[in-house]
Amino acid sequence: xxxxxxxxxDNCLRxxxxxxxxxxxxxxxxxxxxxEFTEAEPGAGAQGRWLKRVRYPSPDGVQSVELSEVxxxxxxxxxxxxFPQLKSEAVQFKDKMKRWFVYVVLVKMAQxxxxxxxxxxxxxxxxxxxxxxxxxxxxxxGHRLHRPPELPQCCTSSPIPVHLKGQQx
Numbered sequence: 377x378x379x380x381x382x383x384x385x386d387n388c389l390r391x392x393x394x395x396x397x398x399x400x401x402x403x404x405x406x407x408x409x410x411x412e413f414t415e416a417e418p419g420a421g422a423q424g425r426w427l428k429r430v431r432y433p434s435p436d437g438v439q440s441v442e443l444s445e446v447x448x449x450x451x452x453x454x455x456x457x458x459f460p461q462l463k464s465e466a467v468q469f470k471d472k473m474k475r476w477f478v479y480v481v482l483v484k485m486a487q488x489x490x491x492x493x494x495x496x497x498x499x500x501x502x503x504x505x506x507x508x509x510x511x512x513x514x515x516x517x518g519h520r521l522h523r524p525p526e527l528p529q530c531c532t533s534s535p536i537p538v539h540l541k542g543q544q545x
Contacts, residue, residue, distance in 0.1 A: 381493065381494040381495040381496075383479070383482055383483075383486075383495055384479075385458050385459070385475045385476065385479050386475075387495075388475055388478045388479045388482055389471075389474060389475055389478055391482060391491075391495045392432070392478045392481060392482060393406065394496075395432075395485070395490070395491065395496075395497050395501075396410065396432060396433055398496075398497050398502060399433050399434075399435075399497050399501050399502060399505035399506065399509075400433050400505060400506050400509055401506045404433075409431065410430060410431050410432065411427060411430060411474065412427070412428055412429040412430070412431070413425045413426065413427055413428060414426045414427075414428045425470075426443065426473065427443065427473050427474060427477045428442070428443045429441070429442055429443065430477055430478060430481050432481060432485065433505045433506075433508070433509035434485070434488065434490050434501065434505055434508065434509070435490070435500050435501050435503070435504035435505045435508055436488075436508065437508045437509060438508075438509050439484075439485075439488075441477070441480060441481045441484055443477075445480065445484075446476065446477050446480045449480045449483070450476065450480070455469075455472045455473065455476055458472070458475070458476060459472050459475075482495070489501075
C-alpha cells in the first residue's frame with residue numbers, strides 16, 4: 377500500500393532540489409537558474425534582498441512562481457510564524473525565505489501533476505522534463521552542489537497540510 381508523504385517547510389527544499397536534479401537528469405545551478413532575488417535596497421543589509429521568483433523544470437517547459445503568488449498563498453502568515461525559534465540572521469533569513477517560497481512552488485507542482493503522493497517526480501515529469509528544460513541542467517564552472525541545511529531539531533515546525541483543489545479537508 378502507498379504511504380502519502382508529508383510536505384512541510386522543513387523538507388520542502390530537499391524535495392524541490394531532488395525533483396529538479398532527477399527531472400533534468402543532472403546537477404542544477406540553483407542560484408544561477410532557479411532562484412531570482414530583488415536588488416538590495418541601499419543600507420538594508422541581508423534582509424534587503426527578497427526572493428521574487430522561482431523557476432523550475434517541468435514536462436511543460438520551465439515554469440515560474442512569482443512573489444505575489446506566494447504572498448497570496450500565505451496571506452497573513454509571516455516568516456516568524458513558520459520559524460519562531462530561529463533568529464533572523466542573514467543566512468537564516470535567506471533560508472527561511474527560500475522555504476517559505478519553495479513550499480508554495482511544490483504545492484503548485486503537485487496541483488499540476490509533476491509530483492506524486494510521495495513528493496517524488498511523476499513518471500511524466502521524469503520522462504519529458506529533461507527534453508523540455510535541458511538548459512536548466514547547465515552548471516557554471518566550479519559550482520558545487522550542496523544540500524539545503526536541515527533545521528535544528530528544536531526548531532522544526534509541524535507539517536502544514538497541502539490542500540489541493542477539489543479535496544476536502
